[in-house]
Amino acid sequence: MSFSPEANSDVPTLPKVHSGIPPYLLDKAREAKQDVFAGRTKAQNARQRLPVVPQGIERDDFLKALDELREQLGAEHVEVNNKPLRDGWYMEHPNTHDMMTILDEEELVASAVVFPGSTQEVQQVVRWANKHLIPIFPISMGRNLGYGGAAPRVRGSVTVDLGRRMNAILDINAEDYTCLVEPGVSYYALYEALKARGLDEHMWIDTPDLGGGSVIGNAVDRGVGYTPYGDHWACHAGLEVVLPSGEVIRTGMGALPGNNSWQLFPYGFGPFSDGIFSQSNFGIVTQMGMTLMPNPGGYEAFMYTFPNDEDLGPLMDIIRPLRISNIFENVAQVRHVTQGLASRGLPRSTYYTSPGPIPSSILRAAAASTPVGDHAWAYYGMAYGPAHIRAHKLALIDSEFRRVPGARKIDPSTLPPDEYFWSRERVARGVPDIQELAWVNWAPNGAHIAFSPVSPIRGADAARLFELGKRRVEAAGFDFMPAFVVGLREMHLIVEIVFDRGDVGSKKAALACLRDLVDEAAAMGYGEYRTHLVLMDQIAGTYGWNDGALMKFNEKLKDALDPNGILAPGRCGIWPKRYRGRGWEMTRESGGRSEGDGVGPA
Structure with a gap:
C-alpha cells in the first residue's frame, strides 16, 4: 500500500465544514476511511501538470479570463487545477475529476474550480463564461459517485462548485413541513439542523443510502431515498434557477412576487417548467424547496x-x-x-x-x-x-x-x-x-x-x-x-x-x-x-422513438436557452450546436476518448 497523507488526516465534521460528517457518525466515518485506505494499492498521482485548457480557447486567453474572474469573485475563490490529482474518499472527495474514474483520470478533468457565494455571483460566472466562450460545469457537492462524481463531461471545463459557499438552510417550516435549501446543504446537514431546532421528532427528512450528498443535487438528478417520501424529485416544490444567459427565474409559485406558497404548491400558473432543469444542462439550480415527512407516530x-x-x-x-x-x-x-x-x-x-x-x-x-x-x-x-x-x-x-x-x-x-x-x-x-x-x-x-x-x-x-x-x-x-x-x-x-x-x-x-x-x-x-458521464450519449441514444424526436426537442431547448453552448455541454447526451457533429459523443467506438475535434463558432 502506498503512503498517503490523506490516510492519516481526520474526517471533516459538521458544522466546521459544510461537507463534513455529523458528530454522531464520526467514529463510524473514521472506521470507514481506515477500511478504504487499507484496500488501496494504487499509487498516488504525482504527475506535474498544467491546467487542461478547453478546446476553442488559447491558453493565454484562458489564463487572462481566469484573472478577470478572480477580480470579480476574489482570488481565493478561483483555483487553477494544476496540481497532481488526488483520489480522496467519500468524505474528502476531489472536485476536479472523478475519483472513481473508469477512464484515464486525466480524461474527464477540470481546468479550474470556482466557488460562487450567491445567486448573483453564479450569474457573474455564467456571464463571464459567455463572454469568453468557456464551458462551465456546475456541481452541488460532487458526491454523485459511481455516476462521474464532480468530473465535467467536457475536458478542461471550469467546475462551478456551488457547495462550499452556498450551503445555507434558508427556511424550515414546522407547520407546513417544508424546507428551502442551497446546493451545499447535505442530508447530514439538514438532519442536524432539524435536531438543533428540536424538530427531529416532529418531522423527518428522506435520505439516500449515504447522507453526504446534496439535497438539491440528488433531487435534480432524480435520486431516491427510502421513506414514503423516497421520490425526491416528486417531493420538491419551487426552484430558483440561473439560466445559461445569466438571467434568474423562480418557478411555480415563486414567480409571484410576495407569494407565500412556493414550497407548498409546485405548479404555479402556466407551463410546468421545473422538469427541464432535472437531468439536463438548461440551468443552474441555486435554491430548491422540499417537503418533509411528518413523524408517523411509530x-x-x-x-x-x-x-x-x-x-x-x-x-x-x-x-x-x-x-x-x-x-x-x-x-x-x-x-x-x-x-x-x-x-x-x-x-x-x-x-x-x-x-x-x-x-x-x-x-x-x-x-x-x-x-x-x-x-x-x-x-x-x-x-x-x-x-x-x-x-x-x-x-x-x-x-x-x-x-x-x-x-x-x-x-x-x-x-x-x-x-x-x-x-x-x-x-x-x-x-x-x-x-x-x-x-x-x-x-x-x-x-x-x-x-x-x-x-x-x-x-x-x-x-x-x-x-x-x-x-x-x-x-x-x-x-x-x-x-x-x-x-x-x-x-x-x-x-x-x-x-x-x-x-x-x-x-x-x-x-x-x-x-x-x-x-x-x-x-x-x-x-x-x-x-455515468461516459454512458450518457449511448443511453440518450436508446431513447430514440420517432427518429430521436425527444433529443431533437432537447437540442432545440438547448440552442434557445444556451446559444453559446457554455453550460455543461454533453450532460445527459445534450450537446450544444457548437459541439454537434464533431465527434464529442462517447460510444463504444470512441473507446476511452472523451473529446471531439474542436468546437464551432458562437
Whole structure:
C-alpha cells in the first residue's frame, strides 16, 4: 500500500465544514476511511501538470479570463487545477475529476474550480463564461459517485462548485413541513439542523443510502431515498434557477412576487417548467424547496430472506399489489446475497482468491456463517404508524411472504448493532448513515459503476433482468451484485459493478460490460433512469422513438436557452450546436476518448 497523507488526516465534521460528517457518525466515518485506505494499492498521482485548457480557447486567453474572474469573485475563490490529482474518499472527495474514474483520470478533468457565494455571483460566472466562450460545469457537492462524481463531461471545463459557499438552510417550516435549501446543504446537514431546532421528532427528512450528498443535487438528478417520501424529485416544490444567459427565474409559485406558497404548491400558473432543469444542462439550480415527512407516530423495520435465486419472480408478483396499495409504504430494497455479503465491508479475498466470479456455493456458505444466515434474497422494509396499524399491515405481509417456500422472517433482536439491517432501519426512518460505503471495499482500490434500468414490478421482468445482468457481469469476470429498488408502480434494478480503478484491464472490462448491458436491455424494452458521464450519449441514444424526436426537442431547448453552448455541454447526451457533429459523443467506438475535434463558432 502506498503512503498517503490523506490516510492519516481526520474526517471533516459538521458544522466546521459544510461537507463534513455529523458528530454522531464520526467514529463510524473514521472506521470507514481506515477500511478504504487499507484496500488501496494504487499509487498516488504525482504527475506535474498544467491546467487542461478547453478546446476553442488559447491558453493565454484562458489564463487572462481566469484573472478577470478572480477580480470579480476574489482570488481565493478561483483555483487553477494544476496540481497532481488526488483520489480522496467519500468524505474528502476531489472536485476536479472523478475519483472513481473508469477512464484515464486525466480524461474527464477540470481546468479550474470556482466557488460562487450567491445567486448573483453564479450569474457573474455564467456571464463571464459567455463572454469568453468557456464551458462551465456546475456541481452541488460532487458526491454523485459511481455516476462521474464532480468530473465535467467536457475536458478542461471550469467546475462551478456551488457547495462550499452556498450551503445555507434558508427556511424550515414546522407547520407546513417544508424546507428551502442551497446546493451545499447535505442530508447530514439538514438532519442536524432539524435536531438543533428540536424538530427531529416532529418531522423527518428522506435520505439516500449515504447522507453526504446534496439535497438539491440528488433531487435534480432524480435520486431516491427510502421513506414514503423516497421520490425526491416528486417531493420538491419551487426552484430558483440561473439560466445559461445569466438571467434568474423562480418557478411555480415563486414567480409571484410576495407569494407565500412556493414550497407548498409546485405548479404555479402556466407551463410546468421545473422538469427541464432535472437531468439536463438548461440551468443552474441555486435554491430548491422540499417537503418533509411528518413523524408517523411509530415505525418498525422488518427483514425477510428467501432461499433461491428463482424465488425472485414469485416474490415480485407478491410485492407488486402490496406496494401499489401502500401496504408496503416505503421505497424498499430486495438485495441479492452477493451484495449483502459485500456490505459487511470485507474484501472478496476474505472468501475467495481465484480469478473469476465467486462460486455460489462459497457465497452461500459465507452467508450461512453470518447472523442473517444463508439466503439468496433479502427484503428490507419498514412499517409506519401506531402499533395496532403496524401489526395489521405486518400480519398481511407475513402471510403473503410465506407463500414463498423457505421464506424466513429475521428477528431483529438476534442481530448485532453493526449488522447491515440496522443501517437500512435508520435510513428508512430518515436518519442519514455512512455504512453503505462498505461494499465498495470488495475490490482493491474499490470503485463502482451502475447499470440501472427501470421496469414494471413483475416477476417476469425481474427474472429477465436478473438473467441478463448475471450473464453479462459474470462473463466480464465480476461478481454480480443486483438490488431491486421498488417504487410505487415501477422498480429500478441497480447492478453495481465493483472494479479496481488502479487496474486498466478491470476498468476496460467494467465499461465494456456496461455498454453491453445497456444495449441488450434497451433491445428488451428497459431504459436506464440515470447513468455515468461516459454512458450518457449511448443511453440518450436508446431513447430514440420517432427518429430521436425527444433529443431533437432537447437540442432545440438547448440552442434557445444556451446559444453559446457554455453550460455543461454533453450532460445527459445534450450537446450544444457548437459541439454537434464533431465527434464529442462517447460510444463504444470512441473507446476511452472523451473529446471531439474542436468546437464551432458562437
